[in-house]
Amino acid sequence: xxxxxxxxxxxxxxxxxxxxxxxxxxxxxxxxxxxxxxxxxxxxxxxxxxxxxxxxxxxxxxxxxxxxxxxxxxxxxxxxxxxxxxxxxxxxxxxxxxxxxxxxxxxxxxxxxxxxxxxxxxxxxxxxxxxxxxxxxxxxxxxxxxxxxxxxxxxxxxxxxxxxxxxxxxxxxxxxxxxxxxxxxxxxxxxxxxxxxx
Amino acid sequence: xxxxxxxxxxxxxxxxxxxxxxxxxxxxxxxxxxxxxxxxxxxxxxxxxxxxxxxxxxxxxxxxxxxxxxxxxxxxxxxxxxxxxxxxxxxxxxxxxxxxxxxxxxxxxxxxxxxxxxxxxxxxxxxxxxxxxxxxxxxxxxxxxxxxxxxxxxxxxxxxxxxxxxxxxxxxxxxxxxxxxxxxxxxxxxxxxxxxxx
DNA sequence: TATCTAATTAGATGATAATCGAAATGGGGC
DNA sequence: GCCCCATTTCGATTATCATCTAATTAGATA
Numbered sequence: 001x002x003x004x005x006x007x008x009x010x011x012x013x014x015x016x017x018x019x020x021x022x023x024x025x026x027x028x029x030x031x032x033x034x035x036x037x038x039x040x041x042x043x044x045x046x047x048x049x050x051x052x053x054x055x056x057x058x059x060x061x062x063x064x065x066x067x068x069x070x071x072x073x074x075x076x077x078x079x080x081x082x083x084x085x086x087x088x089x090x091x092x093x094x095x096x097x098x099x100x101x102x103x104x105x106x107x108x109x110x111x112x113x114x115x116x117x118x119x120x121x122x123x124x125x126x127x128x129x130x131x132x133x134x135x136x137x138x139x140x141x142x143x144x145x146x147x148x149x150x151x152x153x154x155x156x157x158x159x160x161x162x163x164x165x166x167x168x169x170x171x172x173x174x175x176x177x178x179x180x181x182x183x184x185x186x187x188x189x190x191x192x193x194x195x196x197x198x
Numbered sequence: 199x200x201x202x203x204x205x206x207x208x209x210x211x212x213x214x215x216x217x218x219x220x221x222x223x224x225x226x227x228x229x230x231x232x233x234x235x236x237x238x239x240x241x242x243x244x245x246x247x248x249x250x251x252x253x254x255x256x257x258x259x260x261x262x263x264x265x266x267x268x269x270x271x272x273x274x275x276x277x278x279x280x281x282x283x284x285x286x287x288x289x290x291x292x293x294x295x296x297x298x299x300x301x302x303x304x305x306x307x308x309x310x311x312x313x314x315x316x317x318x319x320x321x322x323x324x325x326x327x328x329x330x331x332x333x334x335x336x337x338x339x340x341x342x343x344x345x346x347x348x349x350x351x352x353x354x355x356x357x358x359x360x361x362x363x364x365x366x367x368x369x370x371x372x373x374x375x376x377x378x379x380x381x382x383x384x385x386x387x388x389x390x391x392x393x394x395x396x
Numbered sequence: 397t398a399t400c401t402a403a404t405t406a407g408a409t410g411a412t413a414a415t416c417g418a419a420a421t422g423g424g425g426c
Numbered sequence: 427g428c429c430c431c432a433t434t435t436c437g438a439t440t441a442t443c444a445t446c447t448a449a450t451t452a453g454a455t456a
Contacts, residue, residue, distance in 0.1 A: 016217025031290040083291035090284035093277040
């Protein structure tokens with residue numbers, strides 16, 4: 001979707017998951033067609049619990065899905081994810097792509113500079129969706145991954161930047177930067193947009 | 199190079215290495231141009247020893263190289279490796295490519311069946327280079343990675359398959375499946391061709 | 397309901413690895 | 427020859443993880 005920010009966590013999770021011989025072999029097997037657990041265990045010479053373990057890892061990064069037939073669970077490869085994630089790093093080998101990313105990065109920075117005062121306050125919430133998201137992504141950088149926030153605590157945090165904490169807090173939820181569970185707010189791990197470089 | 203066999207180890211090493219946030223960030227930094235160690239450490243907020251550690255890992259998979267200027271070492275990204283390794287898994291998302299691999303696999307199997315007797319002896323050494331390599335790759339599967347072989351021991355192993363152990367032993371060296379160091383033979387780690395599936 | 401089978405969970409073990417502070421290395425400049 | 431500086435090595439710490447065996451779940455069949 002052409003963002004100046006990247007989901008570093010997802011990318012890392014993908015590569016970490018693939019950095020295991022057993023899982024690579026499973027992916028090669030599934031590329032030829034779906035298989036059930038015991039078939040995989042048999043072909044690889046490993047026990048069923050081990051296969052379950054690895055299929056869980058592969059499912060966490062959305063690389064496999066499953067369908068049940070009677071007692072047997074068939075596992076399928078999700079090819080689009082494979083293609084997409086492999087592509088991210090490949091782009092770095094392409095000078096043109098790198099230049100594009102840099103431009104987007106500086107575009108982003110310009111937006112941030114435009115909408116924030118020199119001492120870090122948000123002047124106003126951008127009307128344009130793209131810019132609005134850039135601003136939100138900037139704001140959530142000050143929040144800690146995995147930490148649970150009381151609504152009051154979150155309001156205080158947002159108020160550092162802008163009066164209308166209620167609107168912004170709501171936008172965080174709408175755009176899936178955070179989620180709420182009985183009154184407690186937390187960053188959405190899947191949506192941890194992190195600037196990759198220092 | 200269109201082999202039915204893959205360097206599983208190398209592929210896994212690549213993904214394992216990239217499965218770390220610090221190293222991904224280093225790669226993103228270097229994609230924009232070379233940098234020296236302390237610059238990287240500064241940009242990422244880590245200490246120099248940590249950076250050295252990660253650059254070693256990245257060098258092991260050939261993803262970076264370095265050039266020295268006075269006291270400062272500049273690190274460069276090796277783009278072709280990045281492109282190539284990213285491509286391997288991406289191919290699995292493409293039905294056509296998978297079919298090609300399967301065909302090569304079965305072609306390979308046919309060659310093995312043609313040149314070996316039913317009880318596993320090698321009938322003769324193929325004249326055609328491509329087939330010859332397939333046969334050698336089949337033979338070295340019985341050797342252990344990392345183990346050091348006396349010449350006599352290696353001869354014995356080859357003799358299981360074929361009389362002319364001297365020729366075959368020499369071919370192992372010529373084609374870089376093994377290397378020799380003062381009389382001791384060992385599989386070349388870089389050339390451990392492993393069949394990916396069970 | 398009893399039983400079979402495939403899959404999963406739980407728990408244990410052994411191995412690998414990210415990071416840091418402190419110390420060592422090694423080339424450059426004076 | 428001596429000091430400076432970027433880099434590297436060493437050792438310790440802490441955390442993660444692949445794999446197994448044993449036990450459990452749960453759907454299907456009879």
